[in-house]
Amino acid sequence: MNTLRKILSLVVLDRISGPVNKFLNPSQSGFIPGRSTADVVWSHRWLCAMCQKHKEEISILGIDLSRAFDTINRKKLMHVLEGILDGDALRMIRFLLANTSLSVRVGNYTSMKFKTDTGVPQGDSLSPVLFIIYLEAALRPLRRNKCFTNVMEVIYADDIDFVSRDQDSLENLLKVIPHSLKDWSLVINPDKTERTTISRLGTRNEEKWRTCKKVGSLLGDSEDVIRRKVLAVASFKKMWTIWKRRKYIGTRLRIRLYNSFVELILLYNAGTWGLTAKELEQLNSFHRKQLRLLLGIHWPKKMTNNELYRITHTSEIAKKVMFTKWMLFGHVLRASEMTPANQNMESYFCSLNKTAYRGRQKTTLPTTLDHDLTSIGRKLKSADDLDELRYLARNRGAWIRLTERILSRMAKVES
Template structure:
């Protein structure tokens, strides 16, 4: 295969598959070309990554979806508790990777300090780029691709990050339309690649910010999808909708952000319910595995952990757990494990023996362990890291009278009280990974012994 030729494979998405927009195209490129692009990427990424905004977590080392989900959950929960208004606009671009203007892209590479020689190499690799669509085992005639970055290319995520970073840096340069984050700075947005969550305190601020982001995006070839862009409001005094180019953006009561549901109550109940539903589907799809006589129980449990439990506990580090939600998760896990072990009524087995035979931790302990493992990673980051700052952030406002709701922050602080540590002491311990693992193990052992009493 030629370096400038790609074979486009259609990946079906949701919706009517007779429509082209319900397919995602992934381009198969030549292996030597990918190796060469990896060399180019290694020469650029460290120098450029240092210039990217901390709000962007996509395709970056030591950053994850969990960081962004946890930060947004804390912002929502604390805003609800402190009666502080909050507007979140979840921006969705139309065909983002395929729409980037390449002439602007070459300028941005130079703007971020990429050497001219490397810019010319990348530009030359895009000149005369052709694709053929794979359909029914056959290849179509070649056609030229003149816009966007290549789907499937190692350089594409890096190139796209530069575009999004410049858009957000330009559209929020005034720093007046976000939420107060520190004494000196405001937080305007949380980003994961092209998944943007704009943050503001008032309707006017969000309206101005949305228009600014749309205008700057248009200058680089990107268009906001008005039908998929949603607005979530908390304690909003102004009921007027946010508009874009005269069209109203839909207000929603909940939104799935990076796979986790964020709702207007600031809780995790809806997300837990959705996770159990997705995990149940994943479990039923592997029915032949669980009924197999050839596979050992150990192999089945390993498949359960990687294909079902991973789906169930995605984002669990950020959950505002309650006795009820823990029970729902545990009941589902126990039901799956009993089916794997082929234990059906009237046969019975105690939960403790079930967990022992399948080498499982109780759900509460598993979630706590995941949460504190993530906190350890967060505390090892720079003090300027937004996710780290979120652990102790409070908005301006006043609490309501009465007993406050449980929050992720309160769950973390309750564990800290059990360990008799404050944030400063935890930051010191987190620098030693072995010491941190021992601390998490001791915390789980302590809660386990209390549960058994």
């Protein structure tokens, strides 16, 4: 894909962003400014917390589309765009979709180019947005189906989760979806269709939903942390030759490389974790172990934690997790109240027709947020408390000050 085409795609993307954002359903989190996989995982974490607090089951039907970008009917796409964009934007998009060609590469052999009039060219910033517009149009007839009653969508690009307390509704919906999407040349990949039931059982091992993966994160907080550690270790080992060359690569550069290639993997969607104090300390210990290996500090050499943080210009990684969690919480609160994340938070505090488990609540994302707030004389125990925080989050400066107070209180408790 040539440079001029990519530049034109960026121009078009900037021009159409306003109308497109109005057209899209709030359930879509992919390729939208201010939205990410964290929105999806945050939404699911509150669903899991809901089932840990109340005696109820929530079912998730996850579907994935096969070769989604390659099967788009361009005529239908342009028909949809005609209803939301102006003439100039339409002409530029028509130009970008016209006279496209493909070639097949097998090993070192590349076939001759051939023209194609299906799908959207991949490799620029506009194609994903055109896809989610097309998917939104394809889902609208499905939402009018009677099977869609009391069903919520949580979508990231072409990964679609249908959520309901009625499993039969989801099974009936699954019978309808293929025929509905077929009219738009979209095909479900049956091998990637997942059925997940979230509920509270006797032990964590019995709760199979904890190991279910959504946009790269496991639904169980502790299980996700364990997996992140494994992935971080694998990434750390891949760079072992760099860590060993301490004579040639300075500490600051190695720390920058570690933060870019290892820590980012470790902290993927860390803002959605609801962890106990013990789990946070274990995360700190894991982080310090990697830093010591990076510096070549091993037995019989010794280095205090404070000295380690001073030399590496870092701090406890638990503080980073805490800060990320509160920044994400504020971000979610400022978003539309129709997003799945906000709707699930509201539903969590709605006690109507719900029977709560007796005894001490299990540690979840909502309980950790409440615990943090309690340390500074606030709380998160009701929908009214949530509304107060939503109002506060509109003032970014006030929200940052709230977060700093929580972090400061956390530091005092630890000291």
